[in-house]
Amino acid sequence: MNDRNASEPLIVLRGLKKAYRTPAGDFYALKGIDLKIWPGEFVALLGRxxxxxxxxxxxxxxxxxxxxxxxxxxxxxxxxxxxxxxxQWRGREVGVVFQSFQLMPMLTCAQNVMLPMDFANCYGTPRRQYARACELLGAVGIAEHADKLPSAVSGGQRQRVAIARALANDPVFLVADEPTGNLDSRTAEAVFDVFQQLVAAGKTIFMATHDRDLAARVSRVLHIEDGLIVEDMRPASPAEGHDLVAEMEA
Ligand SMILES: Nc1ncnc2c1ncn2[C@@H]1O[C@H](COP(=O)(O)OP(=O)(O)O)[C@@H](O)[C@H]1O
Ligand SMILES: [Mg+2]
Structure with a gap:
């Protein structure tokens, strides 16, 4: 299993269970997940x-x-x-990207990116935080929109702002919950490219997705069914990834 002996796993899950209280009793949405994620992996989580x-x-x-x-x-x-x-840990160590972007509508794109820095007391003065926000917006390709409100930019650009915000405190890893779910396929592709660049730059990404084409292009594909991981694969190439994903969904 451990083919990455050079390093320790970044994430280890052991017997992970999650029950939600419902009027009909406890409902187990996760039924015992055992999983190791290594630094630098780009993981796609597929499932209905x-x-x-x-x-x-x-x-x-x-x-x-x-x-x-x-x-x-x-x-x-x-x-x-x-x-x-x-x-505190969440604010500093993890970046989260949601399907619905979840930006603050009254704040500019740059101010949205500054928010986690402010919460975690990172990067000093507002001036330095602003400079860093602009740098991150530049890294995701939308520097010129820094001072606009989210409502003044497109959906794909909003998701880039959300990614920049997730990077605000330079977290070790990012989790993304169907980050391209609200985007058309071309825009989704461009946002996915940003994730690939982040992985190339050393980040670890764990992404839930419905999009088979994107899932086929990551380094590891997990399939979850009724609260259990039922398949765990590392495609050697995008072509193999495509076949594996197609088989999983069959
Ligand atoms: N707050 C909640 N209370 C009760 N059941 C929930 C709650 N959140 C999710 N569930 C149930 O847990 C299961 C898994 O949900 P979820 O993790 O949202 O699935 P997915 O993201 O794969 O669509 C579903 O059956 C869902 O109805
Ligand atoms: Mg979901």
Missing amino acids: SGAGKSTLINMLAGIDRPTAGEIWIGGKAIHRMSEGKLT
Whole structure:
């Protein structure tokens, strides 16, 4: 299993379970996930609607807590952290990208990117934070829109702002929940290219997606079904990735 002996896994999940309370009793959305993610991996999580993708993403992002099992990220026991520590950790160590962008509509693109720096008390003065925000917006190809409101830019550009915001505090890894779900295929492609560049620059990315074409181009494909990982593959090439994804979805 460990073909990356050169390094320790960045993420280790052991027996991870998540139950939601419902009037009909506890419903297990994750039923026991064991998983290791290595630094530099670009992981696509595939699965039908309701399979547990968002639940797993929320565990990795520290947005929600497991019912049982362990989450280790960068050597830290996320499952044992207090609420306060978890909030602090999330703000500094993880970048999150959602399908619906979730930008603050009253703030400019640059101010949206500055927000996590401000929360985590990073990068000093507003002036330095602004400079860093502009740099990150440049890195995702939209420097010229820094001072516009999100409503004044396109959907693809909004998702780039959200990616820049996720990078604000230079996190080790990014999680993305169907980040291209609201974009047309050409725009989705361009946003995916940004993710690929980030992986090339050393980031680790865990992305839930419905998009088979994109999933075929990552370094590892996981398939989740009814709260369990049922397949885990590392395609050797995009062509092989395409076949594997097609088989999974069959
Ligand atoms: N807050 C919640 N309360 C009860 N059930 C939930 C809640 N959130 C998700 N679920 C259920 O958990 C399962 C997994 O949901 P989710 O992780 O959102 O799946 P996916 O992202 O793959 O579509 C689904 O059956 C869903 O209905
Ligand atoms: Mg979902």
